[in-house]
Amino acid sequence: MAKTLTKPLSQLSTELDNTRDQISQPPLVTGGKTFGNITEIVARVAEHPSAPKAWYVAFAGAVMLFGLLFAMLAYLISTGVGVWGVNTPVAWGFAIVNFVFWIGIGHAGTLISAILYLFRQKWRTGINRFAEAMTIFAVFAAGIFPLVHVGRVWVVYWIFPIPNQQQLWPQFRSPLLWDVFAITTYLLTSLLFWYMGMVPDLATFRDRAKTKVRKIVYGLFALGWRGSNRQWIHYEKAYLLLAALATPLVLSVHSVVSFDFATSQLPGWHTTIFPPYFVAGAIFGGFAMVVFLAVPARELFGLKNLITLQHFDHMNKIIMATGMIVGYAYAMEFFIAWYGGNPLETFTFENRATGPYAWAYWIMVTCNVFIPQVFWFKKARTNLWVMWIVSVFVNIGMWFERFVIVVSSLSRDFLPSSWDYYTPTWVDLCTLAGSFGLFFFFFLLFCRYMPIVAIAEVKGVLPEAHPGHGAHAAAEAKA
């Protein structure tokens, strides 16, 4: 034990290709790990006296960026929205782009934990915990923007339906109000789902805790979990119900976000394809972010046996599939613009691809449609470097997708006299960087102090968890 504790975490696991076994169901946990091993692997991340050096470096960076975000917001709130590049035709800029981007990122976690759970996709167990964490923190990052982008931050609470003596209510026809409901519901459900799933693992941490502080903190959050059969029965039921509740939210939240655009009159926004297109895009971007985070995390924290190449293989397939849905949506937008015969819309799309923002459009298409095509090749799907680089591109591409939708449509609307070009200011850029700081600040803390893999669930997919199941399967295969 003492020896393993001093050894860097990254050297404690081994890479094994479990994607090749085509005949029987390949193991989701490699390296012949036992229940005890799994607890050990996950718990020692939080119990290890020191984190990997890279963690400290990353955390320092995140703290600095987070501080930058605070500085930018302070400047913004004290001075006015004018510190950004927004202007009269383009009244929404980076803030809304970042908002939609982060909400999209926040999509994958609940999708992995809820929908894949309902579909009995067992490979989700290795990645669901930190994908959910990613969701929560991405929604944090996203949630800042609609609040601070308004002109008068100090009265932003007016958009909530708070009873008041003047009987002034929000305007329920506004999609921005729907956003408020959709996002708060999504955040609360995701948070609950994440936390509930974590209770048995927190109890494990509590039980293993050596210090008083740990005992108290983990004990508090473990809610008195003892792992009794009765508790497990209630837990499983509640988890299933929450999964069922979260599933429609996965679809609704980004659909509602897309209504901000789809219900407006603006060519380039006013289109019925947006809800499915946004959802597909969000899954696409969310999975890319999971890959982006998982590749270094499993390396640093010694999780190679729990988050295996098979997991990545699956995720990369989803990335490619959703990438093609997104590509289809891009093509369909153009088709409808032409087929619809509305000259204003035709122009908007011509303008997207060849106008002043063509550069952004082609970055988007390249990153989202062309680059993920490498995942047709299994070599690419199972090569950590390739998938990590692709995931970076996909994230860039998805950010630009929102940029293209928001900015290029607004910059050239109905009356040519109003046309203008939007250029972000340094405050815009620093705020975007700062939002990454916020995200990574929380995410890195999570990695360091929380069960980053769902211990109980991973144990559930070990062959040992299903006595006789393995033999049964082997017999079936023979038959």
Next chain:
Amino acid sequence: MSSIKNSSVISRKQIKGSGRTYWRSLNEFAGSAEYEEMMKREFSAVATEAVNDTTRRDFLRVMGASLALAGIGITGCTWPREKIAPFANRPEGLTPGTPVQFATTMELFGYGTGLLATSYDGRPIKVDGNPRHPASLGGASSLHQASVLNVYDIDRLKSYVDRSAGAETQRDRSAFVNWVENNRVFAGDFAVLTESSSSPTVQALRNRLGSRIKWFEYEPVSRDNEREAMQLLFGRACHPVMDMSNASVVASFDDDFLFSHPASVMYSKQFAAARDLKRGAPLRLYSFESAMSVTGANADHRRPLRSAHIGAALAALAAEIFVNKRHPLPPNAQNLSGVLQQFSSVSLDASTMEGIKLLASDLISLKGKAVVTVGARQPAPVHILAAMINEAMQNTGYTVNYVEDPVQERYSHSLAFSELKSAVSGGVRNLLIIGGDPVFNAPADSGLVELLGQLDNVVHLTSHANVTSGHAGWVVPRAEYLESWGDAYSWDGSYSIMQPLIEPLYDGMSAIELLALCAGDERRAHDIVMDTFTSLSGSMDAEADWRRVLHDGVSAVRMASHTEEGNFSLGMGPISSLGELPAAQGLELSFYPDNCILDGRFANNGWLQEAPDPVTKLTWDNAAVVSFKDAGELGVKDGDVVNVAIGNVKTQLPIVILPGQAEGSVSLAMGYGQNRIGRIADGVGSDIFMLRDNANPNYLQGGALSKAGRSMVLASVQDHHAIDELGAKERERRIPTLIREADFRYYKEQPDFAQHMVHEPADTQLFVSPQYTGHRWGMSIDLNACTGCGACIVACVAENNIPVVGKQRVIEGRELHWIRVDRYFSGDVANPQSVHMPVACQQCENAPCEQVCPVAATVHSDEGLNDMVYNRCVGTRYCSNNCPYKVRRFNYFNYQKNISDTERLVKNPDVTVRSRGVMEKCTYCVQRIQHAKIKAKVQGRDLKDGEIRTACQQTCPTDAIVFGDLSMPESEVSKRHADGRTYEILAELSNRTRTRYMARVRNFADGSPELAADQARHAGGHGGGHGESHDEGHGEQATSHEAEH
């Protein structure tokens, strides 16, 4: 007045501390010791905190004065002079907080325009045209509108600056008066260098000084060429006054009579009336000019050519009429036939010659119904020839009259400096400079600086300490026209009084007061002006007449008008030179008064700096305006800085490429590049005055442009970003759907053509449409009348407390104007058609902005107004994104933060001042609607049509804008909405706008290429009316549209 004398109560006190200023009633403190104490304390505190500003005390006094005088009826405030104290009891007839209007007169270009100034508790806050005054007829230009801001300019000269003893000291009025009297400065011979003024009182004072005074006039822009020509023809100084009311054709040779002209408002009114389709065929306007002016932009036939070729074009016209068409010459122009014969060899480019031929046929066939007008920049012979053509075409007395100039005896502006020089060498030691900044804006070879150095005493009366002030021994703050008594003649010859509304904020003097001081005239300005009026009117009951004239703002006194034939035989010598085209060596540099700040006198006026140039749409800058061809040859694009050189003199300006700019001619606007005026003017634009010389103050040949190797971003309110080919093509496609126009012939066939140019799907609604049972406010904007002058923009700024955001913010696309005038060009870039479209909130019934606001900050009133609730707005800006017209404006910063107390005085108290983070937009001047409704209710009657006029409507010099109640079938706006020309922009969005546009109807000459192009556009009759939309994959919709009919 007894109520004033007895008043012992102050009703206002300033409470400092919270960072805001509160005014509240202090009646309870009346006469008490506490009150006395408070008065003392507060005054000293304020006096120390605002060293160089108007103190609150000054203002209180001034305001009290104005209130007092408003109370006794019609007069302004510097007479009678009483001890001023605020009211204890309300004077009869005065309700505090109720605006009062006074008639007054503002002089521009040396001629007056009658105005109505609105005073709110003693401070003028708004200026509008005086409907009774013939030069205004109710309209006002952007300059008039903005003039009220000059009163509250914080950079005004605030004290009497004394440098007579060497070191500079700040003195007061009595110190100056003592200096003048003790030193007997003006007791002997002295010279006056003044801005042009038509004031007969000034002339009376000048006459009173007699031979002691040498009188010189100088302004960068003068009408002396015209004067010289008329002097030759008629033997006395006079000027042509057009009457377009019965005209069918107007031909402008470099004359921007709709904008840069002393009578622009009057002419705009006439022009719009003459284009009114109820009258029949609209007036046809020809324009020959180098830079696109507002007039040229409204021409049916415009031909761009160098300024120096205008004379030749007119010569070619004369040759076409008198030689080719053999039209007889007027009797006393017979000796000109030889010269005219020579003119037949004049050959300009084919397009110009074609325009000349069309014009010649029109002039001959429409005798007595046409007029040729020549711009003041053109030399005298061109004016002579134009007068001769007008005479021969029997237009004199019908479409043009000659009105005598108010000032008969003076040197021309170009002679002013040389004559001043000889006066100085003749022994004149003292000089009084009235207004202006001649050291800055005189031609380079004027030698004024050396001259000033030779004088003993130079006194400069000026609103701002400027370059010239730096050379003066005494600098005297000048009272604005709203602060002083005066009088003026208008271009049409009518006489009106300048009446003050407020005491001079900084104890300034008017020209009349200063001249009276020089003349030793002890009377007050009011009495002097009244005496002038009495002697001019020859009235029996001077007092009653005086009061009536003050009230009406117009009098029966007029300058004489002539219709007799001029002595054209004298013109032979001068005009013989017109046939020769100046050798086209290098580029022509052509100098214009700026469309916003004139010759620079309004440079420190933020409203005008931010008002876009009507043609280039540029704000906060001047530029070298060049044609596409010249820009291509030089290899420059918009914003590239170039060296503009003539000989060894050069300056740097950014390039603006303008369609319709004459090739080979570079237009340069005057008035910029100042650096001693104030915080608005300084450092804005480039000075071009050094390029001019005395012989060629208007344009000269042999200029050169070269790249300076850098570029800058121009603060243009349109085309913010350089447009690519794709955007340009799309813009071209959209213009006909937005601004619908047709030739008059097509309009006669198809009076509702405008309603069939765009396919509009059935108006289906998701939400239940509200039912309107009361008023339904609506607006109609007649694009056939709108000239694009932009007076509405400044009127709206003044009425609605719209802040000035500054150059950088305009560059960023954050200007706050509630109404803008979109300007589009179509056709050939070398000679395009241009169109203007004022766009403010369209007040949609089915407003897209309302549906997306999450907090219901923009909501519908039961009268159909799209109301903006500033208090409720959180600033999501979603409404702006969803507004197809992009008329919503956002306060990106707190633009009200750094406004001094003085600047606050110009704010309209009826309109909320918006702070940071809220959206704002046109309200249809809801405050005016409410005022009128309350008034009608108090009087127990219904609102009358036309009772409510929005600020833009009120000032519009062409009456293009009409506001009213759509639920009244007989209202003007209802009638206009029912007209076949009325259409809704972007009607396909089913927003149901309350503001509708009326299509423009042109009247192209038979056989002109413009007519052919228009016919091609509308070819195929009704179906063709869909325009280019057919070609853009729109076939199916067009077909279904056909089926609908």
